[in-house]
Amino acid sequence: MTVNVSMNVNGKTVSADVEDRTLLVTYLRENQRLTGTHVGCDTSQCGACVVHVNGKSIKSCTMLAVQAAGAEVSTIEGVANGDELHPMQEAFRDNHGLQCGFCTPGMVMSALDLVKTNPDPSETEVREWLEGNLCRCTGYHNIVKSILAGAKAMRGA
Amino acid sequence: MNEMLDTGIGAAVRRREDNRFLQGIGNYTDDIVLPGQTHAHIVRSPHAHASIVGIDKAAAEKIEGVVAILTAEDFADYGGLPCGWQVNGKNDEPMKEPKHPILAEGRVRHVGDPVVVVIAETADIARDASEKVSVSYKELPSAILVDDAVGAGAAAVHEEAPGNVCYDWELGDKAVVDAAFKGAAHVARLELVNNRLIPNAMEPRAAIGDFNRGTGDHSLYTTSQNPHVIRLLMGAFVLNIPEHKLRVYAPDVGGGFGSKIYHYAEEAIVTVAAAKLARPVKWVADRSESFISDAHGRDHVTTVELALDKDGNFLGLRETTLANMGAYLSTFAPAVPTYLHGTLLAGNYVTPVIYCNVKAVFTNTVPVDAYRGAGRPEATYLLERIIDIAAHDLKMDPAELRRRNFIKPDQFPYDTPVALTYDIGDYEATLDQAMQASDYAGYAARKAESAKNGKLRGRGLISYIEACGIAPSNVAGALGARAGLYEAATIRVNPTGSVSVLTGSHAHGQGHETTFAQVVSDMLGISYDSVDVIHGDTDKIPFGMGTYGSRSIAVGGAAIVGAVDKIINKGRRIAAHLMEASEADVVFENGEFKVMGTDKQVGFGDVALTAYVPHNYPLETLEPGLEETAFYDPKNFTYPAGCHICEVEIDPETGVVEIASFTAADDFGRIINPMVVEGQVHGGLVQGIGQALLEGCVYDDNGQLLTGSFMDYCMPRADDFPNFVVSTNVTECTHNPLGVKGCGEAGAIGSPPAVVSAICDALSEYGVTHFDMPATPSKVWSLIHGGKKAA
Structure with missing residues (x-):
């Protein structure tokens, strides 16, 4: 069955006719051509697809597009202010918190949600928060460092 | 470093590629949508072995939106997937090289073997229709584990490989080594398994085929570490498409670790299908599909013996290994347990004689090929484990036993008994550096503190050597390589002085766009921002062998240097003309061509412009333009080396192992960007510690992959690790122009034995001297509760 699904993505109202089984990640990637949200697995483990729905980080591979109908969705593409990176993105760049970049959008979106609820996380809290985000390149060391630095910058901002 | 530039060689320049990745505007293969694109889904074998x-x-064809359904018959005109390295066994007997068909031809040989391709208007329709394709099989007995596969009565994976043996290879003189063992005061012996791993780059493989009917040009977009190699292998050996009619483009690639070196069936499938349909055909792997179709790594079953004299000097080393090839020979599989493994058995030590015997074995499992380190982790693991066993047997300090046997700095160049010549190194320096950084002396207090908290603490120390940038091509060729192992680069100086660097190396996380630009801007004395690095597209890059084996800076970087040198040489001739000076008097410094002993100079930009607007130019003797290409064929491998020290804390109640600290001191030669190098080490360490603690590929007796998803295969996560303590100590490579060695694999090579050693040390009171990885809590708990506690 085809359904029309509308939602607000990165501050813009969007709409598309999709099959009812369409996942939110597919809706974002295929229908909205927001390909920064990635698909790294099929068991909701890797977190490359993390976006925010109504302000909370979720795995967009685990939600149907229709479930997000009417929601406020933000993706990695909406994080920077034009060409100016968000302090969390800047922290990832400054601390070499990414290598191949594939897990990065999910890491950044996940980190932003952490900092929202816990503005001054400890290293242990960051490592535990990343339970749902896999990275195969960085060894996590610099991702953790980035998130701590990003959180600090956001507190200062 | 060029004093004028804080972006030159040695500077921790922040990566330029991060800008796009951080904003979600990278360009990975799955992000690409071609007009009129169709979608392929592959029906794969559910059986390990079946006819x-x-x-x-019929049922699938009826589904609306299905465009085509292809089976092996549709690929009858094409070759099988080629193997890039022929290893000859004892008596020069060539390896058995059974056909690796694109789609299974009458028989499937592993779970995941591709059988049918369904192409449809959407990915969902292709998937739905795949479920309606009915393949009937007659199951056959299968051979899964290597030791079973070579046993009496084992099922034959390929009729042309009796006993499932691909080759039976040896290195060294067995009689001489046996004689050394006879005279030894002590022989340490160990049987071990190097556990099978699944690479799991975060980006699943993907490929898009495209065909232009107007020109007859084929295009393949693919998640590859080496697009030119794919063009050569697929074009020349599989599909018969000449290079000039085939473009292979590997855009942003989300990690490789070896698994994206190889030419895979899906690349040929989408290329052929696109031409048949005259429409683009896209295939993207599900993660579950990656588990059963990406080449796996490691999987060795080994016996190793070390002979020592009464003072602990090494007298000889013997190894026999069964190496799992899986069901077919992947692109570089035969080279991994042989020329990338046996040749590394000297490690950092003076061992006068070494013998190595490797049998490569076919099994009904996914093909096994190079995975981060490729052969060298296996060599380092067995060598460092047997040294620990010997230290335990002889009641010697493991660090001192290693130190005693190290090749000393004044012994370089050093010819090992296993065919390599190490050019330079200082193994004691990295050992001392790591010991100091890990507070080696303060260990007893930490152990006591752990004990107070009811934890068992242990420490492991290892040294490793690796060999990067397989070379030279003629030697590799004599050993069976079916390709050259050089690298190519073009430096295109644009008329207004900006520079495009076209490199045959490929970055999929390594940061070449930044580091290569550092090298070029430093050498040319121009702004870093005016240098762009282009890679991954066979239509743009003259040629290349790609990125694997930590070769990019050592081989690719050297090719770039060669091309820059040619640019500078031509620039000097142009500058000499402009300054009416003799060419011999013109030097190039900090971006200026200068006449020695005068104040005459002309800038790089002016020379570039003159080359393209040759009004005042020696046209009779010099061509206009400023673009040069260089190929670099290395004279030798490079030999990064170092020392890793791991401390673990084990909860005896649960068997859970925690990495308390991990210290690495590495010698990678000259460092271009220390930030990037540290990142490479961190990543390698986690893959190696992952192998030691968490990861292990498990097949059941019927060849079903039990660890077939991230739910079942334990991937390292952030909370499995502490922060790492990493540092470098530099001895510059003597035979390449940058003095560099390579850093991509070291972490994965050194860390597994360091972790296992630390765990054995923690469990020493239970009589544990070795166990096979991974050290899962249940395994460690059993070691504790099954062993005897010393009185």
């Missing part, structure tokens, strides 16, 4: 009795496509 295909019949394929019924």
Whole structure:
């Protein structure tokens, strides 16, 4: 069955006719051509697809597009202010918190949600928060460092 | 470093590629949508070994939106997937090289073997229709584990490989080594398994085929570490498409670790299908599909013996290994347990004689090929484990036993008994550096503190050597390589002085766009921002062998240097003309061509412009333009080396192992960007510690992959690790122009034995001297509760 699904993505109202089984990640990637949200697995483990729905980080591979109908969705593409990176993105760049970049959008979106609820996380809290985000390149060391630095910058901002 | 530039060689320049990745505006293969694109889904074998009795496509063909359904018959005109390295066994007997068909031809040989391709208007339709394709099989007995596969009565994976042996290879003189063992005061012996791993780059493989009917040009977009190699292998050996009619483009690639070196069936499938349909065909792997179709790594079963004299000096080393090849020979599989493994058995030590015997074995499992380190982790693991066993047997300090046997700095160049010549190194320096950084002396207090908290603490120390940038091509060729192992680069100086660097190396996380630009801007004395690095597209880059084996800076970087040198040489001739000076008097410094002993100078930009607007130019003797290409064929491998020290804390109640600290001191030669190098080490360490603690590929007796998803295969996560303590100590490579060695694999090579050693040390009171990885809590708990506690 085809359904029309509308939602607000990165501050813009969007709409598309999709099959009812369409996942939110597919809706974002295929229908909205927001390909920064990635698909790294099929068991909701890797977190490359993390976006925010109504302000909370979720795995967009685990939600149907229709479930997000009417929601406020933000993706990695909406994080920077034009060409100016968000302090969390800047922290990832400054601390070499990414290598191949594939897990990065999910890491950044996940980190932003952490900092929202816990503005001054400890290293242990960051490592535990990343339970749902896999990275195969960085060894996590610099991702953790980035998130701590990003959180600090956001507190200062 | 060029004093004028804080972006030159040695500077921790922040990566330029991060800008797009951080904003989600990278360009990975799955992000690409071509007009009129169709979608392929592959029906794969559910059986480890079976005959295909019949394929019924009728129900699937009726589904609206299905465009085509292809089976092996549709690929009858094409070759199988080629193997890039021929290893000859004892008596020069060539390896057995059974056909690796694109789609299974009458028989499937591993779970995941591709059988049918369904192409449809959407990915969902292709998937739905795949479920309607009915393939009937007659199951056959299978051979899964290497030791079973070579046993009496084992099922034959390929009729042309009796006993499932691909080759039976040896290195060294067995009689001489046996004689050394006879005279030894002590022989340490160990049987071990190097556990099978699944690479799991975060980006699943993907490929898009495209065909231009107007020109007859084929295009393949693919998640590859080496697009030119794919063009050569697929074009020349599989599909018969000449290079000039085939473009292979590997855009942003989300990690490789070896698994994206190889030419895979799906690349040929989408290329052929696109031409048949005259429409683009896209295939993207599900993660579950990656588990059963990406080449796996490691999987060695080994016996190793070390002979020592009464003072602990090494007298000889013997190894026999069964190496799992899987069901077919992947692109570089035969080289991994041989020329990338046996040749590394000297490690950092003076061992006068070494013998190595490797049998490569076919099994009904996914093909096994190079995975981060490729052969060298296996060599380092067995060598460092047997040294620990010997230290335990002889009641010697493991660090001192290593130190005693190290090749000393004044012994370089050093010819090992296993065919390599190490050019330079200082193994004691990295050992001392790591010991100091890990507060080696303060260990007893930490152990006591752990004990107070009811934890068992242990420490492991290892040294490793690796060999990067397989070379030279003629030697590799004599050893069976079917390709050259050089690298190519073009430096294109644009008329207004900006520079495009076209490199045959490929970055999929390594940061070449930044580091290569550092090298070029430093050498040319121009702004870093005016240098762009282009890679991954066979239509743009003259040629290349790609990125694997930590070769990019050592081989690719050297090719770039060669091309820059040619640019500078031509620039000097142009500058000499402009300044009316003799060419011999013109030097190039900090971006200026200068006449020695005068104040005359002309800038790089002016020379570039003159080359393209040659009004005042020696046209009779010099061509206009400023673009140069260089190929670099290395004279030798490079030999990064170092020392890793791991401390673990074990909860004896649960068997859970925690990495308390991990210290690495590495010698990678000259460092271009220390930030990037540290990142490479961190990543390698986690893959190696992952192998030691968490990861292990498990097949059941019937060849079903039990660890077939991230739910079942334990991937390292952030909370499995502490922060790492990493540092470098530099001895510059003597035979490449940058003095660099390579850093991509070291972490994965050194860390597994360091972790296992630390765990054995923690469990020493339970009589544990070795166990096979991974050290899962249940395994460690059993070691504690099954062993005897010393009185």
